[in-house]
Amino acid sequence: MLAIGLAAAAWTAASPTTQTADGAARTRSATVWAVGDAYPNAGGRRLAALVRRARPDLFLYLGDVYETGTAPEFLTAYEPLYGSLAARTMPTMGNHEYANRKAGYEPYWARERGSPMPRWMNRRIAGWEILMLNSETPRDSASEQARWLRRAVRRPGTCRIALSHRPRFSTGGHGDESSMEPLWQLLRGRARLLLSGHDHDLQRFADRDGIRQIVSGAGGRANLPLPRRSAQTLRFAHRWPPGAVRLSLSPGRARIDFVDAGGRLLDRSEVTCRRLRG
Helix, strand or coil: CCCCCCCCCCCEEEECCEEECHHHHCCCCEEEEEECCECCCHHHHHHHHHHHHHCCCEEEECCCCCCCCCHHHHHHHHHHHHHHHHHHEEECCCHHHHCCCCCCHHHHHHHHHCCCCCCCEEEEECCEEEEECCCCCCCCCCCHHHHHHHHHCCCCCCCEEEECCCCCCCCCCCCCCHHHHHHHHHHCCCCCEEEECCCCCEEEECCECCEEEEEECCCECCCCCCCCCCCCCEEEEECCCCEEEEEEEECCEEEEEEEECCCCEEEEEEEECCCCCC
16 A cells, blocks of 8 residues: 655756756655664664655655764664665754764765755645645744745745754644744745654644644654643654654655554544646
């Protein structure tokens, strides 16, 4: 049931900080998996095997290669899990690899992609635009990232999915991330989903400002409680075993499945969106 065909989605440079996949934009439907905070323990390996067997059209890695994102850790803790999906992966930087990014994250992805890794980027697939944001660099309203995001979302429509390591809303140990608010505000009326990791669990929140916060940080690293109250209403949460988010995309619609490492469906919801124009 999970196996799908691979859709061609070659990267094409658009600017030093933006990349798109115009070939994928013509795909009528696509399956996208999203995982963060992976770890090569038994649960993490089992989840990674599930994702690899599914052969996603696009894989979103939501950040953190443990413990500090060094080059050896990318080769021993990330590569065996999701390295085979590198050609179809859109990663975002986590806090654990930020300090060593010039020795780990940046050269790893430059080698896999054949070009330097942008700090933020966008990509189109199945009628949706995917926006990779960077929660480890300045993100206030006057930042370079905010200026890029304003340009990236200037086309009317809400068929956009943003990803960042740190979530705007979470009931996990890190809690709500107020520093993400400027980027959240720029996504209002321009995006439908924000996918994040950081907390080691799965969470789905009620829509706010027309955006649904999804946390998918249950990639295998630790089994932590959900101790905090969030400013936003939690609709679903799961801690263990490890799990991931599977998005089934088609123009104007996305189905959101939370799936555990054994392939069991934990939660399902849908969103619709206004198609992008211009």
